[in-house]
Amino acid sequence: MHETYGGQVDFRLVYIREAHPVEGEMPPWAPGMLCVEDPVTFEERVAMAQRCTAELGLDALPLIVDGMDDALARAYEAWPDRLYLIGLDGAVAWRCGRGPFGFDPDGFEAAIQAAIAGQATPERTPMARAVRHSAAEFGKWWRSLGAN
Amino acid sequence: MIALLLLLQQEASPGWTFLVDKYDENRDGCVTPSEYPRSAESFDRLDRDGDGLLRPQDFAEEMAALWRDQYMQAPALQDLLMQNFQEDGGPGLERGEFLRQAAAADAGRDGSLNAAEWAARGLGEAWQQFALSLDPDGGGTVTLGELAAVFDRLDVNGDGLLLPPDLQPVMLPLQPEGKPLALVFGSFT
Numbered sequence: 001m002h003e004t005y006g007g008q009v010d011f012r013l014v015y016i017r018e019a020h021p022v023e024g025e026m027p028p029w030a031p032g033m034l035c036v037e038d039p040v041t042f043e044e045r046v047a048m049a050q051r052c053t054a055e056l057g058l059d060a061l062p063l064i065v066d067g068m069d070d071a072l073a074r075a076y077e078a079w080p081d082r083l084y085l086i087g088l089d090g091a092v093a094w095r096c097g098r099g100p101f102g103f104d105p106d107g108f109e110a111a112i113q114a115a116i117a118g119q120a121t122p123e124r125t126p127m128a129r130a131v132r133h134s135a136a137e138f139g140k141w142w143r144s145l146g147a148n
Numbered sequence: 149m150i151a152l153l154l155l156l157q158q159e160a161s162p163g164w165t166f167l168v169d170k171y172d173e174n175r176d177g178c179v180t181p182s183e184y185p186r187s188a189e190s191f192d193r194l195d196r197d198g199d200g201l202l203r204p205q206d207f208a209e210e211m212a213a214l215w216r217d218q219y220m221q222a223p224a225l226q227d228l229l230m231q232n233f234q235e236d237g238g239p240g241l242e243r244g245e246f247l248r249q250a251a252a253a254d255a256g257r258d259g260s261l262n263a264a265e266w267a268a269r270g271l272g273e274a275w276q277q278f279a280l281s282l283d284p285d286g287g288g289t290v291t292l293g294e295l296a297a298v299f300d301r302l303d304v305n306g307d308g309l310l311l312p313p314d315l316q317p318v319m320l321p322l323q324p325e326g327k328p329l330a331l332v333f334g335s336f337t
Contacts, residue, residue, distance in 0.1 A: 001330075011330045012322065020337035023193040027163035027207060034337050035166035040187060052336035061332070064322070072322070078333035086322065086329040093328065108330070115328040 001109055002061055008116045009085075013061040015049035016073040019080035042068050083108040085115060161207035167194065171202075178203045230310070243299055243308040250295045260289040 002011045020028050021038035028035050039045035042065075049065045052058070066072040073079045081099035085108065086092060094111035096104035171179045179202035184191050192198075196206040233249045234241050253261055253269040299310065322331060 005330075008327060009330050010324065010327045011332065014322075014331055014333045016333050016335055018335045018337050022163040022166055023190050027161070028166075028337065029161065029163075031162060033162050035162050036336055037186070038190070040190065048336060056336075073333065076331070076333060078331075081332075081334035083333070084329075084331040086324050086331065088324055088326075088328060090323050099334070112328070112330060 001105070001112065005109075005112050005116065009112055011061050012064050013053065013058055014064045014066060014072055014078070015045070015052060016066045016079055016081075017070050018048070039068075085111045087115065161204065164202075164204050164207045167202060241310040243296075246299050246310075247292065247296060250292050254292065259293075260291045261295075262289045 005011075018024065018036060018038050020026050020033070022028065022035055023038050036048065039048050045068065046065050049063060053061065053063055064072070070079070076082065076084060076095075077098065078084075079098070081103055083096045083104065084092060085094040093115055094107070096102050096107055167179055168177070171183050171185075173183050181188070181191055181200070184194075184202065191202070194202050194206060197203075230241055233246045235245050235249065249269075250261065253265050255265050255268060256262075300306075322329060
């Protein structure tokens with residue numbers, strides 16, 4: 001997508017807190033999964049981001065590394081992964097749901113095409129469709145965010 | 149599916165394999181605090197059973213695949229709040245608006261909301277589940293104070309107004325410069 005639309009849209013890869021570090025709530029669980037430790041300093045996070053882009057072949061994408069306060073991930077509700085398109089007015093033109101289940105690269109491309117064509121962007125992926133959890137599980141999730 | 153889970157349970161956790169290979173200097177099959185050079189906080193996070201050693205059983209809960217899946221499907225809190233507490237269809241949800249709606253739902257005037265009060269307000273099932281999940285003692289009620297704390301936690305700039313991300317350009321730090329801006333958030337894992 002970057003190769004196709006990079007001349008008309010600015011892409012940024014925003015490296016945020018690891019989704020499945022070995023110390024995390026959801027460490028790697030299956031054989032063959034990548035094992036990394038959660039960076040504990042910004043320098044470690046930058047190094048991990050650079051390793052990530054190098055090993056995944058994403059070097060061409062301009063990289064932004066979120067701070068250790070996870071300010072960007074929190075502002076965009078972006079953890080563990082998410083796609084956003086920001087219009088020229090600075091407003092969110094489109095976003096998908098949070099990954100992995102809400103991750104929607106096809107919708108992302110359609111939104112980019114619409115933005116380039118000057119059309120209204122398609123409706124974003126509705127989060128409501130993902131409401132399939134139980135109350136107890138939601139509580140665990142909420143408390144995992146540090147809430148009382 | 150069950151066979152797959154049993155197979156996976158018999159295999160060493162990749163997280164544990166990674167740690168023991170990297171830090172178990174004396175190769176005794178566990179990692180002690182003295183062998184682990186990173187922070188005590190990180191050690192404690194890894195030591196899930198709290199016995200002071202890192203051992204394979206600290207990774208036993210990794211098999212909770214169903215929990216993991218459902219964890220990842222939790223909807224955005226702001227979306228739930230906007231759907232269920234907005235009074236006027238305006239651009240955001242004000243703190244006062246939120247608390248008025250919560251208090252109005254408190255038919256029993258006891259400072260908390262129970263399942264019947266949520267249902268009487270016609271609030272969506274998703275919100276009911278969310279609210280009751282905050283109930284710390286399982287008594288089936290959520291206090292208005294707990295709900296206020298939910299709002300304050302989400303209101304990151306403290307201005308008393310929650311705006312859906314779609315409508316909050318001022319709060320979003322990354323801005324376009326002459327072209328639409330495509331943001332790809334993610335990590336290595």
